[in-house]
Amino acid sequence: MDENFQNMDENMEKMPKYGSNMDRKLCLFESSSFVYLNFERFLIEMAALDNHLFNLRFAAKELSRNAKKxxxxxxxxxxxxxxxxxxxxREVAQVHAENAIRKxxxxxxxxxxxxxxxxxxxxxxTAATQKRVTTSMQGVVKAMESAMKSMNLEKVQNLMDRFEKDFEDLDVQSATMEGSMSATTTLNAPQHEVDSLIQxxxxxxxxELGMEMPAAQVEAPGSAKASVADNDELSKRLAALRQN
Structure with missing residues (x-):
C-alpha cells in the first residue's frame, strides 16, 4: 500500500489542486482499481470470445471431414x-444409384x-477485433488529452493517424465477412438423376441397357428374319416365272 501511494506522488502534480493530499491519493487509488477491474473484465470477455471462436472453427473442420467421408x-x-x-x-443397381446420389x-x-x-x-x-480496437482507441484518446494540454500538435497528429488506422483496419476486416448460406436437405434422390447416373x-x-430400349427395337431381330423369308419367297416366284 505504501509503495502504491509512493508511486502516486509522481502524478499528484497533474491533478487539480483541491482537497488534501490524502484525498487526492485515495482518488488516484480508486481510479487505478477501477481501471484494473475493467481490464480484468475485458480479459475475461476476450477469453470467452476466443473460446467460442475455437469451438466454431473446430465444428467447421468436423463438418468438412464429414463431407469428405x-x-x-x-x-x-x-x-x-x-x-x-x-x-x-437392375434392381441392385437402382439401390446403389440412389445411395450414391444421397451421399x-x-x-x-x-x-x-x-x-x-x-x-x-x-x-x-470481428467482435473480438472490435474489443481490441476499442481498448486501443481508449488509450489513444487518453494520450491525445495529454498532448492537447501540452499543445504538442505533432504528437496530436500522430495520435490521429493511429486513431484513423484503427478504423481502417476494422473496416477491412468487416468487409471480408461473407453472408450466411442456406443449407438444403434432400432425402430422396430424383428419379431422373438416378437414371442418368445408371446410364x-x-x-x-x-x-448396353437393353431393358431401356423400346419394344420395337427389341423385336428388331425377329423382323429381320421375316424380311429374309419374304425375299426368299420372291426369289422362288421369279424362278418359276422364268421356267414358264
Missing amino acids: CEKMEKEEKLKLTNALKKGN KNESLNYLRMSARIDAVAARVQ EAADKAGL
Whole structure:
C-alpha cells in the first residue's frame, strides 16, 4: 500500500489542486482499481470470445471431414453400381444409384453448413477485433488529452493517424465477412438423376441397357428374319416365272 501511494506522488502534480493530499491519493487509488477491474473484465470477455471462436472453427473442420467421408462413400456406391450393371442386376443397381446420389447431397450439405459456420466464426473474430480496437482507441484518446494540454500538435497528429488506422483496419476486416448460406436437405434422390447416373456408369463400363430400349427395337431381330423369308419367297416366284 505504501509503495502504491509512493508511486502516486509522481502524478499528484497533474491533478487539480483541491482537497488534501490524502484525498487526492485515495482518488488516484480508486481510479487505478477501477481501471484494473475493467481490464480484468475485458480479459475475461476476450477469453470467452476466443473460446467460442475455437469451438466454431473446430465444428467447421468436423463438418468438412464429414463431407469428405460422404464423397468417399459416393465413389464406393458408384463402383458397386457399375458391378451390379455388369452382373445384370437392375434392381441392385437402382439401390446403389440412389445411395450414391444421397451421399453426394449429404456431402454438399455438409460443405454448405461448414461455410455457414465459418461465416459465424468471422463475425466472432470481428467482435473480438472490435474489443481490441476499442481498448486501443481508449488509450489513444487518453494520450491525445495529454498532448492537447501540452499543445504538442505533432504528437496530436500522430495520435490521429493511429486513431484513423484503427478504423481502417476494422473496416477491412468487416468487409471480408461473407453472408450466411442456406443449407438444403434432400432425402430422396430424383428419379431422373438416378437414371442418368445408371446410364453414365453403363457407358463407362461399355454396357448396353437393353431393358431401356423400346419394344420395337427389341423385336428388331425377329423382323429381320421375316424380311429374309419374304425375299426368299420372291426369289422362288421369279424362278418359276422364268421356267414358264
